[in-house]
Amino acid sequence: MNSFVLALGLAAMLAPVAPEKLKVGDIAPDFEGEWFQSAAESLGDLRGRVVLVEFWRTW
Amino acid sequence: MIERHMTKTNMAFPVVSVSGSTTDEMYGVSGFPASYLVDANGVVIWEGHPGSLRSEMLVSALKEAAYVHPLEGKEFSSLNKQLAGQNFGAAYKIALKELLRAPDDAELLRAKASLDSILEAATSKAGAYSESGEFGLAMDAYEVLAKNFKGHPGADDAKLAMKTLSKNPAAKEELAAHKKMGKGAAAQLAGDREQAIKVYEGVVKKYPDTKAAGRAGSYLSRHP
Structure with a gap:
């Protein structure tokens, strides 16, 4: 029983628990999707502009 | 929906x-x-x-980001279009022409002043980069300036500065490192963190004495 718990604990330590957060100084990665009401169709198209990327979701 | x-x-x-x-x-x-x-x-x-x-x-x-707020008034639609596309050279030309017609128009005067200050700020920023040995960043800054102010004498000055920079032997190593940094940035944009790390490790190893290597190292320390 003890070894089983340890294995689980180890697996939890090895597996990435949460995705690594993008940090200040990183380049914001592009995302694939459908762009509404936009002449741009990728973040790369918006170079030269300040962009506020806000994530929301539908449940 | x-x-x-x-x-x-x-x-x-x-x-x-x-x-x-x-x-x-x-x-x-x-x-x-x-x-x-x-x-x-x-x-x-x-x-x-x-x-x-x-x-x-x-x-x-x-x-x-060199942003000029659009001008109020339907008559400025073509000028606003150039501003939105960051075609500041073309926008400048239109503004000068319109000013001949209406020399006291407050909106036109504001736009021209904004463009003048953007050009001045961009030129001095590129110069400061160059002076501090950030030749790669200087090159990028001049390139953007030359593109945005196409048709304006400021763009020609920027092009000349780029030519001089590319011939400067002291800038050679930094420019090579910077070019490689661009590949890391492209990998980051594509969301490929692993590839970005690989590229930045290469920069640190191959061009250890450059400013670019400093930036690569700082990325690597944030993503150990």
Whole structure:
């Protein structure tokens, strides 16, 4: 029983628990999707502009 | 459904619909709402809850981005179009022409003053980069300047500065390192962190004495 718990604990330590957060100084990665009401169709198209990327979701 | 809602609520900004969790994972989003302020070079300069974004942060980011507020008035639609496309050289030409017609027009005078100050700020920024040995960043800054102010004498000055820089033997190593950094940035944009790390490790190893290596090292320390 003890070894089983340890294995689980180890697996939890090895597996990435949460995705690594993008940090200040990183380049914001592009995302694939459908762009509404936009002449741009990728973040790369918006170079030269300040962009506020806000994530929301539908449940 | 998204489009209908956008029209109904007069949303004046683009919305991107993504499915799955790939985008969340690339950004490391774990709660909602989550937001990221991205500067004119595509670099994240702030991240957090949208409610905690300070206006000072936005103002300083917009200043850096060479933004000219559109002119009020239907007669300025072609000028506004050039401003929106950041074709500042073409916009400048239109503004000068319109000023001959209406020398006291406050909107035109404001636009011209904005363009003058953008050109001056961009030129001095590129010069400062060059002086501090950041030859790669200087080259990029001159390139953007030459593109945005095409048709304006300032663009010719920028091109000349680029030519001089590319011939400067003291800048050779830095420019080579900077070029490689561009590949790392492209990998980051594509969401390929592993490849970015590989490229930056290469820069640190091959060009250890450059400013670019310093930046590569700082990325590597943030992503151990």
